[in-house]
Amino acid sequence: MPDSTSCCHATGGYCQRCDLLVGLPGLHVTGVHRDDAGLRVEVESRPPVVMGCPACGVVAHAHGRQRVVLIDAPCFTAPVKLWWRKRRWLCPEPSCPVTSFMEQDPEVARPRALLTSRATSWAIGQMRRENASVQGLARQLGCAWKTLWRAVRPVLEAAAADETRFAGATSLGVDEHVVRHEALLYRMEVGDLHWLAVVAAK
Template identity: 50%
Template sequence: MPNATGCAAGAPASDPCPRCEVLLGLDGVQVVGVERDDGRLRVTVQTPWTLMGCPDCGVVAPSRGRRTRVLHDVPGTVPVEIVWRQRRWACPDAGCPRRTFSEQVPTLVTARGSITTRVISWAIRQLRAEHATIGGLARQLRVAWWTLWRVVKPRLEDLAADESRFAGVGTLGVDEHVWHHTPHKTSTKGPAMFTGMVDLTRDQDGRVHARLLDLVPGRTGKAYATWLTDRTAAFRSGVKVATLDPYRGYANALRDELSEAVPVLDAFHVVKLAAQAMDEIRRRVQQATLGHRGRAGDPLYRIRNILHRAAGELTERQWARLLDCLERGDPGDEVLLAWQCYQQVRSAYAAVTPAAGRAIAEHVVASFASCPITEIARLGRTLRQWKNTYLGYFTTGGANNGGTEAINGIIELHRRIARGYRNPDNYRLRMLLVAGGLLLPPDLR
């Protein structure tokens, strides 16, 4: 029968147990005792005896006994502690500067650590795949937050510093996201916004597996340009397509640093601009005809959502409501014209072929700026300023910033899970991990 310290009844506590060693799964140590109390499993280990020479002079050193080190290991149903009986030696050479020294087992623990080496791999896998937090993992280990993070962080820093993770990027996306939603926190917790760079390169099947490449503080063209400058010439020459939102700072950075890449204005934001223009017209007509903002029974207010639907997706009932409300609430047909312009912008992205979509987009650029409706004319001028970037969508196989927005969603999710971040460096490392920006070796996958 097993006892608290040995494998079989009557076996000395110091005798190693091969079966326990298999269960423990740590190379280089022998299990000499196992006990469980107070909701914790304690496994006592030691290394096999070996003749040891001084690391400095090589003289065979006599033993100075052992000291006990308590290490935190990967938890099971209860927290697990590894009690390591660490050997110590004394150098007998009087002229050697080294007096005493202790054995080191890199496969078990770092020189001054209190967490086993495999806990680092376990924690990174939990953070990456299981939406865990450092705080939650620390509670499972029964250690402090900082105790765990200070061994995980250097590993993530090494992975983030590996420039090979930028290899093979053919399509580059950029977008900003808000780190702090409250302005007063900016002065105490760093920048309010970050700029994220995302790999949107398609695989052989034409699918995009977006991954976050980096996060830099601020939402400026300079921040983006500096990041591009810091990359290698091979990286910059490999980027053939660059997607972006209609923000001039990012466009200028691409013009200066990635002049050979085709810039593409994100389709979602183009349609969003057209929808905003239509909504402005609807609200203006509402105020002009009824003298107040939309209410439940007002004709234009009743169709505010229908106006945003694609014309081909409307049901007969929706068509009937649309026509009736426009007839009663749009005496000058301004909302009707704005809706037709909005549908035209949408139809360019829904065209059967890229050539057909480009023809529609070129017509939009050529005609909208001369529209008598102020909001549509403003939209036309905006699209004319972004003409080449707008038309780039139809020459790049539909490149867009959708993958970048998906990465932003992952960032928002993990920021909520962690209840926010105070340190921008920790924030960057965690988001690179969860959003696929780090090349993980097999032991971390």
């Protein structure tokens, strides 16, 4: 098609429009695949000019990539898996306790997280504002409810510990709803699985 205006014909570079669509600053789309399970978006970062060891600061050596699969927020009615080709690095300093390390970006996902940071935020927003169930959200994300719960629990616990959040509240409404929903989630966590099934089915 000589009149094709495909956004992805640029060779040797990244596609600005695909990057804009996916919206993960610092990461570039290298591939997209869609099947019955949902969307798979492959991303990588641009190679840094120089990478310092996080422990000693010595210039590290590139040591290949490792694919990390993350559950991202659903998009275009489909669950999304993010395939992030993370860069690995070696620290050449013999006295450094860090021999190798992997690219990290907590804006995208916390180390060892299974969900992206925005997927976690999205799920918590759905719980708080839309009264969504963990089971229903997990279905939309294409993961097990336990996987989602492990991601949201520490965030909810941190929010619950921040008592100042409710200081000065004079009326019940959205805040009351948030408190009730979080209390519900805590009850789920203590292990009443039968009761959980009832909650999840609502």
